[in-house]
Amino acid sequence: MTDTAPLVRFVGVGKTFDGRAWAVRALDLDIRRGEFLTLLGPSGSGKSTTLAMLAGFETPSVGDILLDGVPITRTPPHRRDFGVVFQNYALFPHLDVAANVAYPLDVRGVARDAQRRQVDAALAMVQLDGLGARRVQQLSGGQQQRVALARALVFSPRMVLMDEPLGALDKQLREHMQIELKALHRQLGVTFVYVTHDQSEALTMSDRVAVFDAGRVQQVDRVDRLYEAPASRFVAGFVGDSTQIPGTVAARETTDPPGTLRLAVGGAAPTLRGVDAEALPVGSAAVGCIRPERIEVLTAAPADATDTLAARVVDRVYFGDHLRLRCALVGLPDAPVATVKRPLDHAAVANAGASVWLRFPPAHLRLHA
Amino acid sequence: MIRPVVSSLLLIACAATAHAAPELVIVNFGGANGAAQRKAFYEPFERTSGAKVVAVEYNGEQARVKAMVEARKVTWDVVEVESPDLSRGCDEGLYERVDWSKLGGKAAYLPAAVHDCGVGAFMWSTVMAYDTSRFPGGGPKTWADFWDVKRFPGKRGLRKGARYALEFALLADGVKPADVYKVLATRDGADRAFRRLTELAPHLQWWEAGAQPVQWLVANDVAITSAYNGRIDAARREGRPLAVVWAGSLYDFDYWAVPKGSPNRDLALRYIATAGVPDHQAAFARLMPYGPTVPQAVARIDAETLKHLPSTPANMTDALKFDARFWADQGEVLEKRFAAWAAR
C-alpha cells in the first residue's frame, strides 16, 4: 500500500564540507506521507544541513535521497516542488505581499486571474486577507512569517520545509504561531518537515521528532515516546528536563518486569531499580535518568527504603504552574543535585535546608550508558 | 582640514629661517627648463646675493597670480611668464612695472625682451619637427609640406587651441610670414585658416603638454608635429633622429615678472639683473637651447650650441614673431571659434 511507503527516504546520506569533518553522517531517515516531522537538535548537530540537502541547496557527499522511490539527490531545488520557509522569512523586498505570494505561481506560468484567486486564498488561509497591496517592510515579524508561509504553500508543494521559522518571534507570538502551524498542517494534509533547536516547539507540533546530535540521528519517534522512553542519555537530557544520577549496574533483577536493572549509586546509599534502556551489561557504568515530575518527595523517612535516597533541599523555585526543588543527594559521592517538580498545592513542599527522601519509581528511572 | 595647519606650520618654519637668509620665491615651468634655470641663474644668484632661492613650478596659470594680488598676499617674488600673459597681466595690474635703471637700461637687452612689466628671460620657438628615419628621401621643409599628407604620409601633431595652429595654417596657405597677423585679423583670413585646419583635421592629433609631441614622434604615433624646440633638442641629445625645421617657426620670449605687491621687490630685481648677465645667459643656452635676451651673450656661446638656438640669424630668416598683442585682442574670439570648430 502506497500510503505506508515513505514519501522521502534518506539512504546512507553523509555530508562533509571540508572533506574531514562530517556535518551529517550515515543518515537513514524516512519521512512519512502527510506527517509533521521535526528535526530537533542543538546547533551544529546536522539538522539544518539535512534540511538543506532535502531542499536541494546542498548535495550529499555520499548516499541518496529518494522521493517516492525516485532518487532526487542531484535534482536542482527549483525542480523539487518543495515549499521552503526560512528563519529570516526571505521575502522579496522589492515586491508587495501579493506579488511575493504570487511568485511561485508566476514562474510556473499560472494565468493572472488564477494567480489572483490562489493568492487571495493563500492569504486568507494565513489570515492576511486584504493585505496583498502592502509592502513587506510595513508588516510585523509575525505577519511577514505568515506571508512566507502563504508563499510556500500557495503552489501546493509536495512538501513544506521550515528552517527555524519562528526563531525570530517573541515567545507569545511563537506559541500562537505553533498552534496555527499545527492547525494548518491538519487542514492541508501536506507533509511538513520542521527544523528547530527548541524542544518544546518540537513537542508541541510534531507527529514525530528526529533528534540530531553530532551529525547523527539519535532517535526518531513519536513525541510521547521520545519523552517517556528516550533512547539515549542525550535524548533524555535534550528533550524535556531530566534528573540524572550516575552509578554502576549492580545486578539484573529477576523478580521485576523483564529489563529491570539495579543501579548502585555509591556510598552507603541503597540501590535503585530502573529500566534497562540500552541493554547494559552488569558491572558497567550507567546513569539513571528520570523526569523531575516522576520523583516522589517524602518529608519523613519511609519504612520501606526501596528506591529511595535521602536528600537535602538546596532551594525552592516558584514557577507559577509548579514548584521546583533542587535537592542534594546526601550520602552519595559529590552529592549530585536532583531536580524535582511538584504541584503548587503539594503537601510535602519543603523549605530550603529541610531533609527529604526522594523515591524514584522503577518504571520511570531509565538507565543509560 | 590638514592644509591650513600644514601651511601655517610652514609659515612658522619660513619665518624662523627668513631671518637667517633672505628667501626669494621664483616660479618657473619646471622640467628640464627649470633645472637649467637653477644651474645657470639661481645658483650664481645665491652665491653673489647670499639669498636662498625657492623654486616653485606652475603651468602658466595666471589665475594664481591674480588671486594673490587681489588678496594682497603675494608669496611669489619672480614669475616666468609667457608674452600674452605678461601683456594682459600688465594691463590688469598683476605685475610691477620694471625699473630699467636698476638693470643697466633697456639698451642692454634685445628690443623684444623689453616690456613695461617684464624682462626677457630667454627666447624659444615652436618649430616643425619630424623623425628623419621616416623620410629617407628628405623631410618636409615648409608648412605646406606639413599639410601635404600624400607626399609625407602619417599623422600630424599640433598644439590644441587656436594659437599657433592658425598661424601655421596661413603659412601653409601661402601667406608670407610678415603678413600672417594682418591676414588673420580679417574675417576672411580667419576663415582661410580654419578651412585649412578642416582639410587636415582627419590627420591631426592635438597635443596639450609640451612633452607629448616629442613622445609621439619617438613612438611613431605622428609623422610630423609642431613642438617646442627645447623639447626636440633634449630628445635629439638622447640620440633620437629628430630634425627641426626653422622656416616658418614661431618664436617668442618668456619674461621675468614681479607680481604686484611682492615684499621682496628689490631682491627680485637683483635676481633679474643676475639672470641678464651674459655669462649666465650663455650657460643657460648651453643647457637649454633657448636664445639669450642680451646680445652680448651670443659671443660667449659656442658654434655647435648656436646652431640649435632659435635666436641664431640663420634660424630666424623665415621665422615669425608670435604676436602677443594680436592674441590679446583676438584671442577670446578665435579660441572660442576654435572650440566651436572642434565641436562641429
Add this chain to the structure above:
Amino acid sequence: MTPPAVDAPTLARAVRRERRRRTAGGLLLVAPLLVFLGLTLLLPIGTLLARAVHDPQVATALPATAQALDAWDRVAPLPDAARVALQRDLLAATDDARIGGVARRLNGDVPGARSLVMGTWRALHHDPAAAGFDPTAPRAAALEAFDARWADPAVWIAIARNAAAFNPDDLLAAVDLRRDAQGGIARVPADESAFGRILARTLGVSAAVTALCLLLGYPLAWWISTLPPQRAALAMIAVLLPFWTSVLVRAAAWVVLLQREGLVNQALIAAGVIAEPLALIFNRTGVVISMTHVLLPFMVLPLLAAMRAVPPTLMRAAVSLGSPPLQAFVRVWMPQTRAGVAAGVLLVFILALGYYVTPALLGGADDQMLSYYVARYANVEIDWGMACALAVVLLAATLVLYTLYRRVARDTVLGA
C-alpha cells in the same frame, strides 16, 4: 494610580518646552557641521552664481560714461557727451588694474577693444598732448582722431551694455546666446556656438562612461561578493589600484597601451585580428576607455556594498519557489542591488561630468569636456565671469538630471 491633576494647556506647554529643548540640543550638535557646510559649500556656490552675472568693473571704472550712455538708444548717433565723459573717466582712473579689467571685459564683446582702451588710457596718462588730447578740457573729436576704432558704435554698445553691474551676458554666452544691440536675445552664429555642443558632449561622454562602468563593474562586483573575505580584499586592492597612481601616470600608461604602435594594437595585429592599427587614443575611444578605468572603483564599491547586504536566503527562496538560478538571479537578486546601481551610476556620472585632465591628455580637440573650458577660462584666460557662467550651466544641467534621476529612481526602486 491617578496622575497629579494638571490642566491640559499646562501639559501641552510642558510637552512643547521639552520638544524645544531637544531641538535646540540637536541644533547645537549639528551647528559646527552647518557652519562648515556653509563655508565650504554654500558660500563658494553662492559666489559662483554671483560671479556669473555680477561684474561691476565697467560701472565702477567708467561711471560718467555709463551715465552719459544711459539715455542713448544705441541707434541714434552717439552723443558727444559720452565721448567727453569717457576721456574724463580714463583720466580719473589712475589704477591700471581697473582699466585692464574693463579692457578685458569689452574685448570679449568686441575683439580689439583691449588694445583700444589700454592704448587710449596710456596715451592720456603719459603724453596726452602728443596724442591730441587735452586733459583739462577734453574734446569729443579727440578720441576718433587718436584711434579710428572709436568711431565703431559696437565699442560704445559694448560699454553701454556692460555698464550694468548685473548682466546676463556670460550666462547667455555659456548657452550660445547673446544680446543684440537692442538688448534682444539671439543665438550666436553657428561658427561661434560651441558650448551647447560641448555640454551635450560632456553629458554624452559621462553617460557612456557610466554605462560602461556599470557593464564592467556589475559582474566584477558580483564576483568579488562571492569570494571569501581574504581573496575579496585582494580583488578590491586590484580594483582600487587606479587610485594609487596620479592622473598623469595613468594617462601615460594608457598612451603606452593604446597608441598606434602600442601594446594593444601590436597584439591585435600579431593575432591577425586587424591589419592596420586602430585609432584608440587621442579620440573619443581613448577618453572613454581611460575614464572608465579611473571611475570603475566608484561603481564597484557601492555595488559591492549593496550586493553584500543581499541576504543569501533570497536566492535560495527564489530557487525553492521554482525559479531556475538565472531567473532567480534576474528577478530576485538583481532588484536588491538597485540602490547600489543607483548610487554607483549617480557617483560615476557626476564625477565624470567634472573630468577634464584625462580628456585633455587622451582626447582629441573635439573631446574636451565642459569643465576643461571652465578651467581654461579660470586659469588661462582669467575670465572668471565666463568660467563661473559655464560652471553654473554645468551645475544646472547636473541638478536637472539629478531631479529626473530621483524621479525615475523612486519609481523603479519603490514602484516595482
